[in-house]
Amino acid sequence: MNHLPQAWGRPRDDIYGAYDSSYLQSHGPNQHTQQPIVTGTSVVALKFKDGVIIAADNLASYGSLARFTDVKRLRTFADTSVVGFGGDVSDMQYLDRLLTSLDTEEAYSSSGHTLNAHNLHTYLSKVFYKRRSDFNPLWNQILVAGLDGESKPFLASADLLGTTFSSPSLATGFGAHLAQPLLRKVAPDEEAAAKLSKEQALEAVKESMKVLFYRDARSLDNYSIAVITKDGIDLKENEKLEKQSWAFADQIRGYGTQIN
Template identity: 85%
Template sequence: MNHLPQSWGRPRDDIYGAYDHSYLQSNGPNQHTQSPIVTGTSVIALKFKDGVVIAADNLASYGSLARFTDVKRLRSFADSSIVGFGGDVSDMQYLDRLLSSLDTREAYCSSGHSLNAQNLHTYLAKVFYKRRSEFSPLWNQVLVAGLDAESKPFLASADLLGTTFSAPSLATGFGAHLAQPLLRKVAPDEDAVAKLSEEEAVQAVKESMKVLFYRDARSLDKYSIAVVTKAGIRLKEDEKLENQSWAFADKIRGYGTQVN
């Protein structure tokens, strides 16, 4: 009896002839996912004097199809950090499990130390760079928002190449083109962040989400938004855009049945 795994359940060669094993691709190279399939769009975040506001819509698109409308792309960790995921949803789920496992290990660790946003960002950057170096990248760009070791507002980005940077406001995807100019008007530098209130930051992020809904074809009017401060995390996952309407489109020349 042939005990090789590729022969399990196969007809007997001496009766039916040798089985074609070419499907095994045993002579070819290892292949990894080289393009994302189901993707999420922009994540935007803004620091203010006491913390960070971060938001992402709940849509996951299959190519151009708005396939999944209830995908939460903000995840909370260590009771002081939020990670917002842009890009491939399956890779997002992998990273979510990875971070949840890390969070659990740290919670049961007897060292007395706890994770913060800066730790998570460094860890994610190393994971992204490792996978990139293996030519099997995780097709995501993430924003990590929360508090650092000194309980100061922290906001930084990491992408599939392991590239990292920090700024008073950050955005992924089309948000980098459409939302960032709006957020930079509110908080152009760290001095402006020190004077920015939570209410002003939340309002700026909500206005940016409205612009993204109007201008980004891969966005949705239902979104998640979180505020991270020393008091903890306030996460709302089923927010709807307020006062949004396409009625203004009737006044745009070329829209509908206008003739003059």
């Protein structure tokens, strides 16, 4: 018996003949991902006077199929920042490995300093732009939330083209259409966000997650939420929308067999 790993799962040559792998050879051009396959939907984030709140549901969809219901799309970095990922899950995993390597390098640096949220956003935006310039983009849009070098709340976005911008409230995916109007009601500008309490910001973000669950077909009622302040990161990865049910539908006139 051949115990070499390269022979595992192959028919025995002495019985079935030599293994022919010629059909695997290709002389065509290198190909890159043309479109995302397994994707995560919205990430929403909001500044308040002491920090930033960011949330994302735990669903990864295979096309329109709600396939994976336990995919955490918030990633902490160096106890100072949280990165929220929307878009392709495999590219998210690549970026997660990249951030893990960077985090390890920073932790063992002799300088005694680490990247804050502003530095981290700049780094990731350059990664996105470089991959875009190579015609091999990372099919993600990310939100970086945390504190900048002056310990002030920081929130900014970057996408697969390397486009970046910042705002008191941000959202990716359908959240840009459904959640942003709700968040802008409580924080229309930086001045309003600087007066916003943690409780008010939490209520606005949770209400946005509720609306997304009802209105976005690619969302889930299980979600992760993180609060970043000077005291650190409070990350909860298995939150559930309370009292959310479609049971009200049978009370709507014209639903199902109801005729009156």
